[in-house]
Amino acid sequence: RLRKWQERIRTKDAGERNLQFALSEIDRMASALGVPRSVREVASVIYRRALNEDLIRGRSIEGVSTAALYAACRQEGIPRSLDEVADVSRVPQKEIGRTYRYISQELGLELKPVDPKQFVPRFASSLELSEEVQSKATEIIDVSAEQGLLSGKSPTGFAAAAIYAASLLCNEKKTQREVADVAQVTEVTIRNRYQEQIEAMGFR
Amino acid sequence: MTNPADSIEIQNVVASTGIGQELDLEALAEDLPGADFNPDNFPGLVYRTQEPKAAALIFRSGKIVCTGAKSIDDVHEALGIIFEKLRGLQIPVEDDPEITVQNIVSSADLGHNLNLNALAIGLGLEDVEYEPEQFPGLVYRMDEPEVVILLFGSGKIVITGGKRTDDAEEAVEEIVERIEGLGLLG
């Protein structure tokens, strides 16, 4: 009947519009975060998969879009923290985290925990630190993680402390506040992780 | 050489029951000293017992949820106190209402630090949630017994979701076995 046709067209249009909205949101947030086009494509694929698996029911399109982008960044090895992603999304950080865990589980993404080392190049370059500081920070992360200090710790805080320590060791000192600001953690967290890492490195 | 199962401590028991009688919570809030009732926030009336320490959510239907008790005996004791209080208010309460344990939260100590990163991969990413950016514990959903275990870097763990006292003990034995099998227990 005519009504059924109209309804089908309406829902098809609505679905199409929703998909377009989601993809444009992914694009907007990805631009704001400065992630490469390849990551946006991965995010779009994740979003479409979530759509096909009917994972959006009961959740906001914006939330799933943001979570898909967060997951894509991780999958591509250039993670953004939930804080950073939340800054460019209109969905609260808590919901992004929950939605990420949900789609990650349902789609079987099986992403490994974020490696703090993956934050080093980006944080260090926005602090205008040298290549030398970056490799020192990477070494500090490896050594302290090897000694079991990473378990349960936030990867951003862990990376921030290592960068702070490396900047001191390489005579390119940045203050705890400066590092804390780019990593979006507190100075207290940097101080705490820094003490443990310095000890693990055999300094002090 | 201490057995991790011996370190198990029950931290909280959640149980439900009912008195088989509808209640006027507005009136009950007046007659029960210390009762909290904010129907705009939540439909249940909150009543806390001191000894044993527990909190009860009392509903208009006469159904009651008890939480915060440290043992199943404490749940029965706390609910017994509440039943008597209600009878004292001339409210008819069934002779001995059936009490169903819904969840037991326990803590334990495996006695060794854990490499949660290695554990996440070893236990299988499909059964594990480990997002240290959001929470420091690794969440592991176990099939048998059907419980959820939170594992921390210190080796301390939380077992929840079980309904029987034995669930925690079986879960600890099972998780120790699995971690040892992976060569990840100190």
Place this chain on the structure above:
DNA sequence: GCTTTAAAAAGTAAACT
């Protein structure tokens, strides 16, 4: 899904002194 209750684990954070 949310609301409320309780308790543990450990990390992070904010408000004070």
Place this chain on the structure above:
DNA sequence: AGTTTACTTTGAAAAGC
């Protein structure tokens, strides 16, 4: 910088939006 308080996670029930 140190302390206190509080929030993150897990699980379950209750009645109702």
